[in-house]
Amino acid sequence: xxxTPFSSRSVLAQQVRAQARAGTLQGHTAGLAPDLVQGNxxxxxxxxxxxxxxxxxxxxxxxxxxxxxxxxxxxxxxxxVNIDIRTDVPRxxxxxxxxxxxxxxxxxxxxxxxxxxFVIGCSFSFEQALLDAGVPLRHVAQGRNVAxxxxxxxxxxAGRFHGPLVVSMRPMKAQDAIRAVQITSRFPSVHxxxxxxxDPALIGIRDLSQPDYGDAVEVMADEIPVFWACGVTPQAVVxxxxxxxxxxxxxxxxxxxxxxxxxxxxx
Amino acid sequence: xxxTPFSSRSVLAQQVRAQARAGTLQGHTAGLAPDLVQGNxxxxxxxxxxxxxxxxxxxxxxxxxxxxxxxxxxxxxxxxVNIDIRTDVPRxxxxxxxxxxxxxxxxxxxxxxxxxxFVIGCSFSFEQALLDAGVPLRHVAQGRNVAxxxxxxxxxxAGRFHGPLVVSMRPMKAQDAIRAVQITSRFPSVHxxxxxxxDPALIGIRDLSQPDYGDAVEVMADEIPVFWACGVTPQAVVxxxxxxxxxxxxxxxxxxxxxxxxxxxxx
Numbered sequence: 001x002x003x004t005p006f007s008s009r010s011v012l013a014q015q016v017r018a019q020a021r022a023g024t025l026q027g028h029t030a031g032l033a034p035d036l037v038q039g040n041x042x043x044x045x046x047x048x049x050x051x052x053x054x055x056x057x058x059x060x061x062x063x064x065x066x067x068x069x070x071x072x073x074x075x076x077x078x079x080x081v082n083i084d085i086r087t088d089v090p091r092x093x094x095x096x097x098x099x100x101x102x103x104x105x106x107x108x109x110x111x112x113x114x115x116x117x118f119v120i121g122c123s124f125s126f127e128q129a130l131l132d133a134g135v136p137l138r139h140v141a142q143g144r145n146v147a148x149x150x151x152x153x154x155x156x157x158a159g160r161f162h163g164p165l166v167v168s169m170r171p172m173k174a175q176d177a178i179r180a181v182q183i184t185s186r187f188p189s190v191h192x193x194x195x196x197x198x199d200p201a202l203i204g205i206r207d208l209s210q211p212d213y214g215d216a217v218e219v220m221a222d223e224i225p226v227f228w229a230c231g232v233t234p235q236a237v238v239x240x241x242x243x244x245x246x247x248x249x250x251x252x253x254x255x256x257x258x259x260x261x262x263x264x265x266x267x
Numbered sequence: 268x269x270x271t272p273f274s275s276r277s278v279l280a281q282q283v284r285a286q287a288r289a290g291t292l293q294g295h296t297a298g299l300a301p302d303l304v305q306g307n308x309x310x311x312x313x314x315x316x317x318x319x320x321x322x323x324x325x326x327x328x329x330x331x332x333x334x335x336x337x338x339x340x341x342x343x344x345x346x347x348v349n350i351d352i353r354t355d356v357p358r359x360x361x362x363x364x365x366x367x368x369x370x371x372x373x374x375x376x377x378x379x380x381x382x383x384x385f386v387i388g389c390s391f392s393f394e395q396a397l398l399d400a401g402v403p404l405r406h407v408a409q410g411r412n413v414a415x416x417x418x419x420x421x422x423x424x425a426g427r428f429h430g431p432l433v434v435s436m437r438p439m440k441a442q443d444a445i446r447a448v449q450i451t452s453r454f455p456s457v458h459x460x461x462x463x464x465x466d467p468a469l470i471g472i473r474d475l476s477q478p479d480y481g482d483a484v485e486v487m488a489d490e491i492p493v494f495w496a497c498g499v500t501p502q503a504v505v506x507x508x509x510x511x512x513x514x515x516x517x518x519x520x521x522x523x524x525x526x527x528x529x530x531x532x533x534x
């Protein structure tokens with residue numbers, strides 16, 4: 001493991017994780033420790049881990065990997081001080097044969113020594129960069145979850161993992177959309193540049209008012225919908241693969257890391 | 268004057284300029300010396316030069332300055348070896364009181380010691396970068412001039428110089444439009460990132476099939492029009508200002524410099 005530049009504010013991340021560990025935080029992490037990187041969580045048995053790693057390698061825009069643990073390892077020293085991946089996420093989902101069978105705030109009782117944890121970049125990081133640059137985000141202003149859609153764009157399969165790309169959509173004025181391409185291009189490890197903008201039908205989305213995940217937001221007449229690859233993609237793919245067992249975070253209840261968002265900027 | 272990194276292929280530029288000087292090249296320069304920077308030319312009496320310089324400073328996207336001469340100076344050592352700005356552009360236009368009064372291949376007979384030359388970046392440089400990256404350009408493929416439009420977006424005035432922004436339009440698939448934002452953002456000295464994309468009416472363009480300059484190109488159903496600030500803007504502004512005297516290049520017949528396009532990349 002190489003040394004990672006933890007943020008000077010990483011004590012904030014440790015406080016959030018301590019609350020999650022104590023069970024006093026069981027909900028969303030949006031807006032908590034806004035300068036710090038938050039991650040999607042996917043925990044799989046080791047026998048599926050190499051295929052999943054390959055899937056992420058082949059689909060870096062929806063599945064940008066921030067860290068992978070050794071089998072059974074519960075610490076994540078490259079992502080933060082004193083992480084216990086079994087307790088430090090506010091809310092987990094346990095999946096059996098592709099179905100969610102449990103939602104809980106601690107997975108110590110179902111932990112196994114063959115489990116490999118993947119932490120995958122999350123759009124919270126680039127949203128903070130957009131807001132810092134003065135690009136308004138309607139779903140944030142309205143306190144909603146971002147609108148997400150299954151597309152007809154296929155991911156590149158690996159082993160049993162395959163399925164459509166899931167995208168998130170943010171409506172923007174054209175000038176903000178151009179600025180957003182510039183800003184998010186700097187953050188390839190949290191989905192990077194948009195994958196599409198303009199006509200939703202071109203990527204197989206029929207109706208923007210009917211998202212497959214999250215909440216719909218209005219697109220004004222002087223706005224264009226801008227679409228980013230979404231971290232729900234790997235969850236949907238693993239779900240569709242019907243693995244006998246896996247664990248994820250619950251939507252919006254992310255792992256808060258000690259990394260600064262700014263440390264992810266590629267330039 | 269500081270040393271400028273002239274391209275190893277600058278001999279090609281010198282050949283093009285020698286042909287222009289000899290009168291054997293009197294037409295377009297598109298595609299000649301494709302790796303080298305070409306520039307728009309604006310030659311004004313010194314009494315208007317400081318206002319025009321201020322106008323360019325206030326409107327850097329349509330008016331990115333590559334070089335400004337001293338009054339009366341005909342060489343341009345920062346842009347190339349042995350340039351004579353009076354002869355080395357294939358075709359000039361002479362303007363009197365805002366009207367074109369002469370088109371010629373040499374302006375030595377109308378030269379004055381109070382004339383200041385401005386060379387302004389041209390989209391040929393970023394078009395080459397787009398083509399190199401595999402982004403198709405329909406007007407290039409069809410051998411047409413790019414479509415240009417007067418918008419209802421005002422420039423920031425300076426002295427007697429004011430008027431609407433002129434833009435060029437290139438139709439692209441969404442993925443290419445996103446890639447084009449990334450690529451052209453690297454080239455602020457040749458217009459940089461787009462100024463608009465999507466609905467033309469939002470910037471006051473009524474009908475894409477009726478460009479104000481250049482040739483119309485079709486926008487396919489799976490494409491989005493992408494608009495860049497255009498070097499015709501300063502010409503239109505100077506024309507509208509009705510200066511008693513000025514000289515420009517003829518459209519498409521640019522000054523070919525010794526600078527490599529790649530040398531303009533900001534990162």
